[in-house]
Amino acid sequence: MTGINPVTRHDALFHALVLHRRDYANTSLLLDVFGIGQGRFPAIAKGARRPRHPASALLQPFQPLWLAVVGRGEVRTLTRCEGASRPLALQGRALLAGFYLNELLVRLLARYDPHDRLFVFYQDTLSRLADGAELETLLRQFELRLLGELGYAPTLDHEAAGQIPVVTEQFYLYDTERGLRRAAAVETNALSGATLLALIQGDSLDSTQRREARFLLRGMLAPYLGDRPLHSRELYKRWYGTHNL
Numbered sequence: 500m501t502g503i504n505p506v507t508r509h510d511a512l513f514h515a516l517v518l519h520r521r522d523y524a525n526t527s528l529l530l531d532v533f534g535i536g537q538g539r540f541p542a543i544a545k546g547a548r549r550p551r552h553p554a555s556a557l558l559q560p561f562q563p564l565w566l567a568v569v570g571r572g573e574v575r576t577l578t579r580c581e582g583a584s585r586p587l588a589l590q591g592r593a594l595l596a597g598f599y600l601n602e603l604l605v606r607l608l609a610r611y612d613p614h615d616r617l618f619v620f621y622q623d624t625l626s627r628l629a630d631g632a633e634l635e636t637l638l639r640q641f642e643l644r645l646l647g648e649l650g651y652a653p654t655l656d657h658e659a660a661g662q663i664p665v666v667t668e669q670f671y672l673y674d675t676e677r678g679l680r681r682a683a684a685v686e687t688n689a690l691s692g693a694t695l696l697a698l699i700q701g702d703s704l705d706s707t708q709r710r711e712a713r714f715l716l717r718g719m720l721a722p723y724l725g726d727r728p729l730h731s732r733e734l735y736k737r738w739y740g741t742h743n744l
Contacts, residue, residue, distance in 0.1 A: 510567035510578050513537055516622065517560050518601040522548060528558060530577070531605050534566060535615050539608040542568055542575045554580055561587040561597055561625060573610070592739065593628040599731040599744045600624065600641060607649060607723055617648045635709040635743055640701055642716040653719060654678055655695045667693045673715055675722060690715055713743065 515534035523529035528544040547554040554577075557564065563583035568575035589597045600621065608614065624641050628634065646652055656665050659678030665671065670689040672682040682689040690711035697704055698712055732744045 510569060512565045512567050512579065512581070514583060514618075515564045515566045516618075516625075517558055517562065517564070518605050519560070520558060528555070529574075530558060532566065533604055533608070533618060533621070535618055536613055538611050538613040539604060540575060540610050541573065542566075542577050544577045544580075547577075557582055559586070560601055561589055563587070563622065587625045587629045589625065589629050592634055592735070592743075593631070595731055595735045595738070596628055596634050596638060596744065597625055599638065599729065599735070602729050602731045603642070603645060603720075603724075606729075607645065607720075614648050617644060620644050633703055635713065636702075636704045638744065639698060639704065639709075639712045639716055642720060643698060646719060649723070651719070651723070656699050665692045665695050667691070667696060671695065673718065675719065688714060709743075 513534045513536050515532050515537070517530050518533050518539065519531040520528050523543060526546050526548045528547045530542045530544060531539065532542050533539050544554055544558055546552060547558055549555075557580055563586075565579075565581040565583050566577060567579040569578050570576050587597075604621070620641070624637050627637055643652075653673070655673075657663060657679070658665065658671070659674075659680060665679065669692045670682045670684045670686070671679045671692060672686060672689055673679055679695075691708070694704070694708040694711045694715075696702075697708055698715075704712055729744070732742075735744045736742060
């Protein structure tokens with residue numbers, strides 16, 4: 500087990516992942532952490548940037564951890580850290596997708612608001628990305644789960660007026676205030692019932708459904724993300740020339 504600071508008492512360990520890290524002061528790290536029973540919060544790892552300090556290698560995104568912290572203020576201090584398992588080996592497009600998930604969590608989760616079910620779903624999504632599962636389907640499923648955890652879960656299986664069930668052959672438009680309404684296939688940004696039902700059921704999306712689902716979820720997230728661009732999305736566009744995040 501790696502000691503961040505000398506401690507005189509046993510601090511409770513919790514399962515966590517680092518969402519973001521940056522240098523702090525001369526030898527420390529400032530972390531954005533997401534943990535079981537803790538939610539998202541900032542923490543300082545004192546001395547973690549010293550030469551050959553083992554904590555620096557552990558305190559990286561996509562490395563499952565056991566952590567302990569102390570402090571009563573807004574920013575906690577890490578006292579202990581231990582690798583919970585091997586790092587999740589994200590590469591290429593999957594790596595940028597992982598950074599995209601982290602950026603969503605940093606931007607949208609309030610501090611110290613536990614979301615344990617979301618944490619488990621997040622780690623499972625990272626594992627599936629590392630295993631090579633279809634990227635866009637995973638991202639759309641995560642975005643839907645995140646909206647639900649924030650209290651903004653959309654109704655995608657019924658029309659807003661009259662609670663008429665969505666059907667595969669019909670086309671729809673989604674309004675963030677009014678919900679789903681029927682549309683003609685020729686209407687701009689109309690999406691098929693097949694896409695909506697695939698999202699609800701967690702099915703893999705074909706190329707047309709990926710495009711429709713990406714537009715739908717971007718529109719749903721936009722009011723909560725604000726006007727500031729997502730850095731991970733800009734990087735993905737620059738490296739791969741597409742808007743798939």
